[in-house]
Amino acid sequence: MSTRSYKDAVEHLNSLQSNAATLDAARAANTRMTSTGILDTLEYLERIGYKPEDLNAMNVIHITGTKGKGSTSAFTDSILRRTKPDWKIGLYTSPHLVAVRERIRINGQPLSEEDFAKYFFEVWDRLQANTARKREDTPLMPAYFRFITLVAFHVFLEMKVDATVLEVGVGGTYDCTNIVPTPVVTGVTALGIDHVNVLGKTLKEIAWQKGGIYKSGVPALTVPQPEEGMVVLRERAEELKASEFIITPPVPGFPDLKLGLAGAHQYQNATIAAHLARTFLRVRDSYSDENPLPAPFVEGLKNAKWPGRCQMVPDPVHLRTTWFLDGAHTVESLDCCIDWFVSPGQALPMDTTSTSSKPRVLIFNCTSGRSGPSFLGGINQKIISQLEAYKSSEDVTTFFDEVVFCANVTYADGAFKGDLTAVSIPEADLAELKTQHQLADAWSKIHPTFPKDKLHVLPSIEHAVRIVHKLGEGERPVDVLVTGSLHLVGGVIEVAGLSKVAL
Known part of the structure; x- marks a missing residue:
């Protein structure tokens, strides 16, 4: 047993991924996205030796939202670690950038490969040894995200953490993280309109899903929302009998605070994080500092990190190359990305009247x-508005010198780094680079005069990095924006050798 390695764990985990055909069929039938997913997870939890009530010992801060839930989790974790340096703080987030063990952190550090393998196979072996199921349609083994969630719960309970910052995977009500009976506090970040446009859901439906993490007797927080969602x-x-419903007010002193995470949109995430942390500390530790922004909170917000x-x-x-990394993958998050980059x-x-x-x-x-035209159109319009706002003399058509659309395949030989393996990409799509050609066509329609030899459709991230490295051999410094996908950002960090400085 002890010889099973981290690599073995990753291979076993990847075997639980659903392929593209399975995902498409599930979406079409809308299956296993309802309460059956919760029932499945509860069965798996029992099979590895826990009752739902055991999870309360993790002391959970549960966070969901359409935008900003990851950043809010990072801010909250950082505040708690500075405020209670003697505590053991667990953080569970998704997805990972380079290594799957990034998803499970203790005191800000990902599990070591050895610890990840140890806890992974403890969960795996318990499920393999105990195959009795209460419901015939419950799969023998959990899907990828459910399994890694079970591993996280097992880690935090075994390590006896003092607090757990738990980020929802998808939605809220039916997410597998939502089996903790009594979190200490719950929070909902911004409800964006992208899910309305892309998934065909109404804002009310999205709010209903997100609000499903509220629990009886537990404070329920939210950032200011559109009125329809707020209602x-x-x-x-009220339905779930939360102890209080709080719309997080502004925190005095924030406008003058330089946050550890860049972008104006992060101030809203930092605000709810500060309120979540304060509420948690009040409930769990009788925290009563009356300062609206105590020194440890300031340090936590200034030193928060959330790679990618x-x-x-x-x-x-x-040394002539600077990477700008943002895994934005919705219209609204891409808008924030360009607001930051441009x-x-x-x-x-700094002198915006000159051309870079x-x-x-x-x-x-x-x-x-299919999302390409709206994504790229939004990027184009945001660049135009930014150039106008800063009275820049630059032209949006020539703002980028090279544009690369590449698949999320890690290496030029067609292989994935083990932690970045994705079987959800249709094989035909990969073989034909269908998505990348659609993106290139959309770009050409937006910018008909953009040079064809500067527009690249490439089969791997390594191919894209080679173009950047070749350009960086010249006399001038190079700025590279990598965006549209966290998987893409993670692959660039891996291939370009940025792990030590980026993670």
């Missing part, structure tokens, strides 16, 4: 080419 969240808090989100990384080897001191020179001498490269991918 539903308030109703859910509005992150500028100087290349440690190719600003003075980032991609624009730096070549700029866009590396982009998304999960479906």
Whole structure:
């Protein structure tokens, strides 16, 4: 047993991924996205030796939302670690960028490969040894995300954490993280309209899903929301008998605070994180500091890290290259990304009346080419508005010197890094680069005069990085924006050798 390695664990975990055909069929039938998913997870929990009530010992701060739930989790974790340095703080997030063990952290550090393998196979072996099921239609083994969630619960209980910051995977009501009976506090970040447009859901339906993490006797927090969504969240808090419903007010001192995460949108995430942390500490530790922003909170917010989100990384080897990494993958998050990137001191020179001498490269991918026109159109319009706002003399058509659309395949030989393996991409799509060609066509329609030899459709991330490295051999510094997909960002960090400086 002890010889089973981290690599073995990753291979076993990847065997639980659903392929593209299975996912498409499930979406079409809308199956296993309802309460059956919760029932399945509860069965798996029992099979590995726990009762739902056992999970309360993790002391959970449960966080969901359409936008900002990951950043809010990172802020909350950072605040708690500075406020209670003697505590053991667990953090569970998704997805990972480079290594799956990033999803489960103790005191800010991902599990070591040895610990991940140890706890992984303890859960795996218990499920394999105990195959009795209460419901015949419950699969023998959990799907990928459910399994790693069970591993996280097992880790946090075995390590006896003092607090757990638990990010919802998808939705809220039916998410497998939502089996904790009594969290300490729950929070909902921004309800964006992207899910309305892309998934065909109404804002009320989205709010109903997110509000499903509210629990009886537990404080229910939310950021300010569109009125239609706020009404539903308030109703859910009442229906589920939350102890209080709080719309998080502004925190004095925030406008002057430089947050650890870049982007103006992060101030809303930092605000609810501060309220979540304060509420948690009040409930669990009788915390009573009357300062609206105590010193440990300030330190936590200033030092929070959340790789791959509005992150500028100087290349440690190719010194003329600067990477701008943001896994934005919705219209609204891409808008925030460009707001950050196309600003003075980032991609624009401090003197915005001059034209930048730096070549700029866009590396982009998304999960479906059907979303490409709206994504790229939104990027284009945001660049235009940013250039106008800063009175820049630059032209949107020539803002990027090279544009690359590549598949999320890690290496040029067609292989994935084990932790980045994705069987959910249709084989035909990969073989024909269908999505990437759709993106290139959309770009050409937006910018008909963009040089064809500067527009690249490539089969792997390694191919894209090669273009950047070749460009970086010139005399001028190079700025590279990588966005559209967290999987893409993670692959670039891996292939470009940025792990030590980015993670």
